[in-house]
Amino acid sequence: DGSDGKYIVPRVPEGSNLPEVSSIYAAALWVIGVDPGNNLKVAAQTYGRAGDETDYWPGPLTDYSETTVENCGNWDRFFSVSGAAIREHRRRWAAAVAANGGDFEGVMLDPATFPEEIRGWPAVGNPFFEDVHGFALPEERLGLAGLADFWDEGGIAGAYEPHLGDFPVVDICWRAQATIPDQLDFWIFNDAAGAHANSGGDAIGMEIHAEAFAFKDNSHLNNTTFQKYRLINRSIEHLNEARVGLWVDPDLGCFQDDFIGCDSLRDLAYVYNADALDGGQDCTDCHGVATYCTDIPILGIDLVSGPYVELGEQLGMSSLCYYGLVGQ
Numbered sequence: 001d002g003s004d005g006k007y008i009v010p011r012v013p014e015g016s017n018l019p020e021v022s023s024i025y026a027a028a029l030w031v032i033g034v035d036p037g038n039n040l041k042v043a044a045q046t047y048g049r050a051g052d053e054t055d056y057w058p059g060p061l062t063d064y065s066e067t068t069v070e071n072c073g074n075w076d077r078f079f080s081v082s083g084a085a086i087r088e089h090r091r092r093w094a095a096a097v098a099a100n101g102g103d104f105e106g107v108m109l110d111p112a113t114f115p116e117e118i119r120g121w122p123a124v125g126n127p128f129f130e131d132v133h134g135f136a137l138p139e140e141r142l143g144l145a146g147l148a149d150f151w152d153e154g155g156i157a158g159a160y161e162p163h164l165g166d167f168p169v170v171d172i173c174w175r176a177q178a179t180i181p182d183q184l185d186f187w188i189f190n191d192a193a194g195a196h197a198n199s200g201g202d203a204i205g206m207e208i209h210a211e212a213f214a215f216k217d218n219s220h221l222n223n224t225t226f227q228k229y230r231l232i233n234r235s236i237e238h239l240n241e242a243r244v245g246l247w248v249d250p251d252l253g254c255f256q257d258d259f260i261g262c263d264s265l266r267d268l269a270y271v272y273n274a275d276a277l278d279g280g281q282d283c284t285d286c287h288g289v290a291t292y293c294t295d296i297p298i299l300g301i302d303l304v305s306g307p308y309v310e311l312g313e314q315l316g317m318s319s320l321c322y323y324g325l326v327g328q
Contacts, residue, residue: 002049005251009223009297019290023271023299025251028056029229031191031206033242041239042201043191046247055201056208057193060138061234065192065205074135075188079148081117081168083182083216089118093153093165104153109163121168122186123150125159147209148186151178170213172228172305181213181226192234205235226304244307250299254279254286260322267306267317271299 005022012018028045035041043055059075061067092114097104111119111128120132124146130136137147152158153165160166169178187210192203209230215221233239250271252258257274277283279291306315 021253021290021292023250023252023297025249025255027246027248029208030245030247031204031231031242032201033204033239035235035237035239039202041204042199043196043204043206044199044201044247046198047249048198053197054194055191055196055198056189057191058187058189059193060188061190061192061205061207063234064236065190065203065207065234067190067193072193074133077187079117079120079122079186081121081184083180083184085115085117086167086169086180089114089162089167090165093167097165104165107165109165111163114162118162118167121148121150121160121162122188123148123160123166123168125161127159127161147188149178149211170211170226170228172226182216184211184213186211190234204239205233205237206239207232207234231307246301246303248301250301251289252278252299253292253296254289256286262317262320264317264320267303269301269317269320271301272296 005025006020007022007024008020009023012020026047030044032040032042032044045055048054057067057072058077059067059071093107093109096107096109100107116132119128120126122129122137124137126137149169149171150160151167151169152160153167154161167180168184169180170184171178188207189210190207192205196203209232211228212225213228214225231244248269250258250260252271252273257278258271259274260269260271262269273292273296276294276296278293278296279286279289283291283293303317306317308314
């Protein structure tokens with residue numbers, strides 16, 4: 001939240017007096033590269049948000065990497081949808097098709113009867129988006145440069161039409177079909193709305209579509225959150241020798257006794273406590289930060305699937321590096 005870590009694990013029930021213990025203090029996406037003139041371009045957020053110093057701003061860009069204050073304000077939000085709402089929407093569509101003899105031709109749901117999170121999903125061509133949110137979607141966003149993922153029930157129009165059975169999904173390459181998580185959040189940000197006050201680097205002109213999603217499950221998935229990024233270069237220039245990385249400051253409860261490691265075969269970074277007690281002898285010696293005391297988890301940061309390069313090759317983790325403060 002710009003001050004305290006808010007990756008709270010385990011989740012604290014609302015109204016509980018239990019302390020909220022975070023295992024990640026801050027994290028961000030880093031992108032670098034050079035333009036055709038060999039000038040370095042950098043978007044690399046760290047802790048600058050606490051002092052209103054940022055490399056990123058909300059919202060999409062034009063094809064010339066431009067935006068406006070109004071556009072940033074409109075898109076300064078998360079679009080959230082629950083799996084329960086998606087499944088109920090699908091159930092109602094299936095029932096309407098069944099009542100029509102199994103033929104979806106001519107079937108249309110009343111948009112006033114399904115949840116706002118379905119009706120206002122920021123997918124390409126959504127005819128209800130502006131009515132829900134008060135501003136219009138960007139025009140001509142098709143294919144890989146489109147907006148939020150969705151299932152196109154008819155498979156013809158290419159536009160999100162929830163009244164014709166379409167619904168939000170997350171499209172992930174390690175599953176054979178579009179997936180419905182139990183919670184899905186979508187947002188758009190860019191690096192071109194202002195000077196890079198955090199990194200000091202020159203802007204790329206990058207528009208980034210982000211999705212965070214999670215599953216209720218009896219397996220390890222119940223202890224996992226996923227993030228998916230789609231990077232779109234809206235600059236008129238190519239970005240050469242590009243590198244994309246995740247910068248993460250993992251404070252496993254108390255930040256003074258964390259160790260890190262890397263399993264290159266699993267494309268996995270991991271974080272664990274230095275000993276069996278988090279936060280000193282009485283679990284409170286950590287400058288007021290809530291600790292895990294004796295019930296300490298291990299945090300894994302897994303690059304499930306990386307960017308594509310020449311000939312369809314998909315990169316995994318190519319390197320991991322770390323840094324610390326002098327004297328620690």
